Amino acid sequence: MTCDGVTLAVMSETCVHPGCRIILGLNADGLCSWHDPVRRRARKQHNGIPQGHADIEDLPIKAITSMEDAEKLAQWVPIAIATGALGGREGMALVSALREYRMTAADADFMRQFEELKRKVIAAKAKGMDI
Numbered sequence: 767m768t769c770d771g772v773t774l775a776v777m778s779e780t781c782v783h784p785g786c787r788i789i790l791g792l793n794a795d796g797l798c799s800w801h802d803p804v805r806r807r808a809r810k811q812h813n814g815i816p817q818g819h820a821d822i823e824d825l826p827i828k829a830i831t832s833m834e835d836a837e838k839l840a841q842w843v844p845i846a847i848a849t850g851a852l853g854g855r856e857g858m859a860l861v862s863a864l865r866e867y868r869m870t871a872a873d874a875d876f877m878r879q880f881e882e883l884k885r886k887v888i889a890a891k892a893k894g895m896d897i
């Protein structure tokens with residue numbers, strides 16, 4: 767079905783960004799003007815927002831809940847710095863925060879293993895094992 771030469775099936779496609787329902791102005795990758803990084807960067811420049819100030823829409827993830835999330839963000843940082851989506855100082859702050867997250871996660875993992883080992887030793891002693 768067409769409407770003034772535009773296929774309605776095309777008009778019903780939405781932006782491929784998760785959760786976005788915008789149907790107008792999609793680029794070749796299926797991103798709307800809000801989620802297309804090139805148009806978003808141009809809009810920020812037009813609005814006088816300094817280069818290197820990444821907003822949440824620029825990030826590959828919206829929260830860090832696992833090491834995989836931290837890895838995705840760590841992989842994005844050098845590209846973001848190289849393309850101007852993130853300033854060098856902001857990039858270094860992000861790398862520092864990621865390092866802290868990794869160390870905290872490693873500490874938490876170590877404590878879980880220690881508590882599990884402690885529980886096993888207590889259980890073994892309760893069974894009369896000499897440990």
Ligand SMILES: [Zn+2]
Pocket residue numbers: 781782783786787788797798799800801
């Ligand atoms: Zn969108």
